[in-house]
Amino acid sequence: MNAGDPQAASLRKDAERNRRRIIEAARELCATRGLEATLNEVAHHAKLGVGTVYRRFPTKEALFEAIFLDGIDQLVALAETALEAEDSWEGFSWFVWSMCELTATDRGLREVAFSKAYCGGRVDAGRTLLDPVISKLVKRAKRDGYLRPEVSSTDMPLLGLMAGTVGEYSDGVSKELWRRYVGLLLQGMRCQPGLERLPVDALTHDELQDAMSTWQVTPD
Structure with a gap:
């Protein structure tokens, strides 16, 4: 054949x-x-x-890698779609909502995306694909005066993790509660007159990688 x-x-x-x-x-x-x-x-x-x-x-590890790469491809596609929005704030906020919906409702993706325990170097490869396009979203919204200057592309994974934590915590009571907190986070990221500087800087890219290396999923 x-x-x-x-x-x-x-x-x-x-x-x-x-x-x-x-x-x-x-x-x-x-x-x-x-x-x-x-x-x-x-x-x-x-x-x-x-x-x-x-x-x-x-092996399960091979399947986890495929899940991770599939999820990264999905996030990259969302970010690229967001970059096509004429209004940079609308594009940025749409991406944050879309990303957080994924991480709030997909526990498996959340567990492989925010820890190196399962995919190791694949996480680094995935970040290499995703970070440049997220960085463009952040820079564009800052350039247009919508996004407060302290916001960094390294904040985005942590926003997704926060949404996922709220979604998991409130799943049996209110499946949509994560939306409330994403809305609050987005309001807090808007550039407005008289805002005090955030008390702590965003993680650097190296610090984010270190955090991913040490964070462990807690089994049920």
């Missing part, structure tokens, strides 16, 4: 389709349960054989 064989092309398409089904099933499970789901459970949720899952992802 050669590369130009229609049957080979069909098999490649089937393999990629199964890969997407596995990643989507894993993200659905991990969104509510975190990173506790087993590969067997993912296979059942994807309605695929266990062997199919293990051929694509021989």
Whole structure:
């Protein structure tokens, strides 16, 4: 069977389709349960054989990496869409809302995105893709006088983590409570006359990486 064989092309398409089904099933499970789901459970949720899952992802760590990269691709796409907004504040705030909705409602993504415990160097690679486009959003909103000068691109992951913490804390009482606090955060980030400087500087990029290296997910 050669590369130009229609049957080979069909098999490649089937393999990629199964890969997407596995990643989507894993993200659905991990969104509510975190990173506790087993590969067997993912296979059942994807309605695929266990062997199919293990051929694509021989370990949970390999699947976590795929979830992380899928989530990073999603965040990059959101940030690039936000940059297309004519009004820089509307683009910035839309991205913050979209990012926080992801992190507030997807526990698995939150756990792999904010800790190096699972994906190691992949986290660095993901940040390399995401940070430049987020930096553009921040700089553009500052340039136009909308965003207070102390705000940094390194604040964005922590905003997502805060939204996720509120979402997890209040899940059984108010699933939408995180929206209240994201709204408060955005109001606090607006540049307004007479604002006192924030009492603590944002983390540097190196400090953010150090924080990711030490933060550990607490199992249920």
